[in-house]
Amino acid sequence: MTADADRRIPTVGHFSLWGLGQSEIGMAALTFIVLGLLPIFVSGYSIYILPQYMLFGVMAMSLGLLWGFVGILSFGQAGFFALGAYTMGLAMQLDLGVNPAYIGMLLSLVVGGTLAAVAGYFLFSAGVRATYFVLVTLALSIMVEQIAVSQSEITGGWNGMFIDRMSLTFGALGEISLYDDAPAYYAVLPVVVVTYALLRYLASARFGKVLVGIRENEDRLTALGYNVSVYKTGAFALSGAIACFAGALYGTHASFVAPSLGGVLFSTEVVVWVAIGGRNSLLGALMGGILVSALSNYVSTITPEYWQLVLGFIFIFVIVFFKGGVAGAVAQLPRLWQSRI
Amino acid sequence: MSVLLEAKNLSKHFAGLVANQDIKFRLEAGSIRCVIGPNGAGKTTFISMISGHLRPTEGRIIYKGQDVTDLSVARRARIGIARKFQTPTVFDNLTAYQNIELAVLGTNCPRARRHNRIFEVLDLIRLSDAWDRPVQFLSHGQRQWLEVGLLIAIEAELLLLDEPTAGMTVEETASTARLVQMLAQDFNLSVIIIEHDINFIRDLHAPVTVLHLGRVLLEGSFEDVAANDQVREVYLGHEAG
Numbered sequence: 075m076t077a078d079a080d081r082r083i084p085t086v087g088h089f090s091l092w093g094l095g096q097s098e099i100g101m102a103a104l105t106f107i108v109l110g111l112l113p114i115f116v117s118g119y120s121i122y123i124l125p126q127y128m129l130f131g132v133m134a135m136s137l138g139l140l141w142g143f144v145g146i147l148s149f150g151q152a153g154f155f156a157l158g159a160y161t162m163g164l165a166m167q168l169d170l171g172v173n174p175a176y177i178g179m180l181l182s183l184v185v186g187g188t189l190a191a192v193a194g195y196f197l198f199s200a201g202v203r204a205t206y207f208v209l210v211t212l213a214l215s216i217m218v219e220q221i222a223v224s225q226s227e228i229t230g231g232w233n234g235m236f237i238d239r240m241s242l243t244f245g246a247l248g249e250i251s252l253y254d255d256a257p258a259y260y261a262v263l264p265v266v267v268v269t270y271a272l273l274r275y276l277a278s279a280r281f282g283k284v285l286v287g288i289r290e291n292e293d294r295l296t297a298l299g300y301n302v303s304v305y306k307t308g309a310f311a312l313s314g315a316i317a318c319f320a321g322a323l324y325g326t327h328a329s330f331v332a333p334s335l336g337g338v339l340f341s342t343e344v345v346v347w348v349a350i351g352g353r354n355s356l357l358g359a360l361m362g363g364i365l366v367s368a369l370s371n372y373v374s375t376i377t378p379e380y381w382q383l384v385l386g387f388i389f390i391f392v393i394v395f396f397k398g399g400v401a402g403a404v405a406q407l408p409r410l411w412q413s414r415i
Numbered sequence: 416m417s418v419l420l421e422a423k424n425l426s427k428h429f430a431g432l433v434a435n436q437d438i439k440f441r442l443e444a445g446s447i448r449c450v451i452g453p454n455g456a457g458k459t460t461f462i463s464m465i466s467g468h469l470r471p472t473e474g475r476i477i478y479k480g481q482d483v484t485d486l487s488v489a490r491r492a493r494i495g496i497a498r499k500f501q502t503p504t505v506f507d508n509l510t511a512y513q514n515i516e517l518a519v520l521g522t523n524c525p526r527a528r529r530h531n532r533i534f535e536v537l538d539l540i541r542l543s544d545a546w547d548r549p550v551q552f553l554s555h556g557q558r559q560w561l562e563v564g565l566l567i568a569i570e571a572e573l574l575l576l577d578e579p580t581a582g583m584t585v586e587e588t589a590s591t592a593r594l595v596q597m598l599a600q601d602f603n604l605s606v607i608i609i610e611h612d613i614n615f616i617r618d619l620h621a622p623v624t625v626l627h628l629g630r631v632l633l634e635g636s637f638e639d640v641a642a643n644d645q646v647r648e649v650y651l652g653h654e655a656g
Binding site: 295 | 492505506507509516521
């Protein structure tokens with residue numbers, strides 16, 4: 075019955091239907107090479123600020139995992155991000171004989187992952203879906219901001235919290251300070267690449283395929299025997315851990331965290347980045363995080379009053395004309411080109 | 416033959432409405448059963464209680480000697496009770512291959528065998544040639560078959576098919592009957608089918624359970640049921656007449 079089955083090996087194009095284009099890998103490699111070489115040609119403020127944008131990009135990818143794979147929109151990513159920054163800030167005040175930044179990084183993964191897992195477990199197993207879940211994530215953001223404001227003896231309240239720049243220590247082998255821009259840049263870039271590669275791998279693994287199945291038809295997947303809420307909880311926990319970890323690195327890089335970092339406004343911006351970049355593409359989400367936040371920053375220096383209006387117009391433009399964001403539009407280019415010839 | 420499924424005095428009430436009342440039902444392993452009845456007879460309610468989508472108001476469901484009345488839909492699917500919905504419920508934006516792949520990924524089929532297993536199922540439901548097409552572009556009949564394929568792929572032992580031939584051509588309906596018979600004979604699967612299509616039911620040569628107003632009116636061969644005056648009155652009557 076299956077004598078000729080082996081000849082029908084799924085092609086590369088086949089896998090693109092799992093929601094993330096294979097053609098993206100080349101583009102991603104190019105992007106990382108360009109980012110890797112950038113400090114050779116550029117210096118100054120760009121190299122100082124880019125790692126922070128790249129960490130925004132990592133946060134954007136954490137949303138891409140949820141929104142792109144599973145179809146769950148979250149307005150809580152900035153909440154996790156800020157939580158990570160505060161975790162790092164508090165860890166840096168510890169003196170345990172170990173590099174406190176390492177503790178902060180580890181704790182941020184645990185805190186973000188656990189909080190998301192606990193929230194996700196109760197929400198998903200209770201059957202909370204779609205809009206209602208979005209509302210709860212919105213509340214998560216508000217809670218983080220409010221706690222950061224109210225617990226001022228720990229968090230510094232409205233004044234925020236100052237965090238030292240971390241160093242990389244290698245035990246007896248020595249130490250690399252990340253006070254200078256270039257070392258800090260090269261410390262953050264691998265985090266971006268590894269996060270991308272990890273999510274990329276997950277997309278082609280069983281876990282990622284099941285998540286796409288949830289996005290496509292949750293009821294069918296349940297009726298095939300999958301415990302859907304376990305997968306959703308897993309995805310949310312991973313997403314929370316990534317966002318929290320990125321926030322921890324952001325905190326030590328920016329040397330400062332304030333309550334607004336976890337607020338609804340910033341959480342909404344994250345959603346806008348990913349929508350503009352393209353939620354079905356990890357690279358789209360990453361680039362949305364980097365470029366749109368850079369653009370916002372640039373525009374805000376030109377027109378401090380209207381930059382959000384400008385961002386809003388770009389958002390509407392992209393959503394109206396390219397539903398899949400910029401990445402979706404780019405993916406359509408070859409087909410468009412062929413139909414012209 | 417051993418009893419695979421037994422429904423003991425199943426009842427389902429929605430507020431005041433009686434959808435199913437005191438249904439007793441037995442199904443042997445490797446056998447096919449048609450459940451027929453006019454609209455509102457409680458056929459889909461019955462299947463939904465077997466699949467776990469509805470909890471019975473009263474009664475128990477025994478599957479392979481185990482009481483499954485309180486198990487979730489997913490748990491039941493994992494022990495072999497799987498359902499095809501009334502309208503084709505598949506992963507529309509994924510290819511036929513990916514659809515079956517998702518089902519196979521839920522089983523403990525080893526990774527090395529997965530690809531062949533997927534094509535085994537695709538061959539069975541005659542979708543091997545369309546394996547790389549997004550299934551939203553398949554015909555209605557093909558999508559119905561694909562959904563049956565999903566149930567085969569998770570190695571279900573009891574298939575609950577809710578109107579599998581709805582929207583099919585005459586030829587598709589006939590080959591669906593052959594597919595169902597093959598599943599029962601060659602794979603020892605048990606099948607409960609809700610149908611309206613009289614030709615399809617006749618082609619299956621399987622025992623028929625007639626539901627009327629939520630109760631079992633009669634059980635017997637197609638010929639017995641078709642010849643029964645009461646059945647003709649409540650169900651076949653308006654078809655013949």
